[in-house]
Amino acid sequence: MRRSKGSVLVALAIAGTLTSVAYPIFYSYPNRNAAATAALTGDTVTTQWGPLTPADRDLLVRVRLAGLWELPAGQQALERSGSQAVREAADHLIVGHSDLDKRSRVIAAKLGVELPNQPTAEQQGWLDQMTATKTEAEYNKTWANLLRSAHGKIFPAIGAVRNSTRNTLIRQLASDANQTVLDHITVLENTGVVDFATIADNSVSGTASPTGPPPPVPGQVPPAAPPAEPSTNPDVQSKPSPFQSGQVPTGRPDPEEINKDQGQPQVQ
Secondary structure, three states, rough: OHHHHHHHHHHHHHHHHHHHHHHHHOOOOOOOOHHHHHOOHHHHHHOOOEEEOHHHHHHHHHHHEEEEEEEEEEEEOOOOOOOOOHHHHHHHHHHHHHHHHHHHHHHHHHHOOOOOOOHHHHHHHHHHHHHOOOOOOHHHHHHHHHHHHHHHHHHHHEEEEHHHHHHHHHHHHHHHHHHHHHHHHHHHOOOOOEEEHHHHOOOOOOOOOOOOOOOOOOOOOOOOOOOOOOOOOOOOOOOOOEEEEEHHHOOOOOOOOOOHHHHOOOOO
């Protein structure tokens, strides 16, 4: 019996020693959190600005896609609508998305992410729906509600990426996009024709594509995306959002141009 108790004490002592040795190994490891470890696997790639996750790339693509259809939508409203509120919202869309489009192209060039050059079929369908309206009243309502709904769907995605990303370029883009989208939501609602009940019933967010954008290929530079632009050169007056009294101004400078010496395309 004494030998049995002694063996137990020795075993406990050994176990305690092993636990004390193992503790710093398991609990001092930088990626001990399971979620953090999982985030570094799969299609996440390492960049000098921090890990670039599928969610990060998806936001970058979605910001680009937003400009590809909302710039033509803003241009169309300036041509078709006589409503001062709609025209002001269109002005904000053109200025805000021109600014965000440039930022997304600069960041994509740095991170090696290829961007789309055409809106999605769904976005083109929204433009076609606007075009097909007959009366100005019908046009104003269709225009404002389609755009307000689209902005509302990307708004939470921006916040989620802003909260979770470890990439400094994506974090800044999310901050800029958050301010711009909130400004656009505000001016669209100021048109007075937004149907909040319908928007609430259809508030389902998605991604830029069913599978999300692919990870960049090391050593491979994707083609530079051309600027997303209105069909003509409209006379717009607003500044990148938000700027009105009572709102927080961004004060953000133009995005830094790509260094040609780095072998990356120069974004204009």
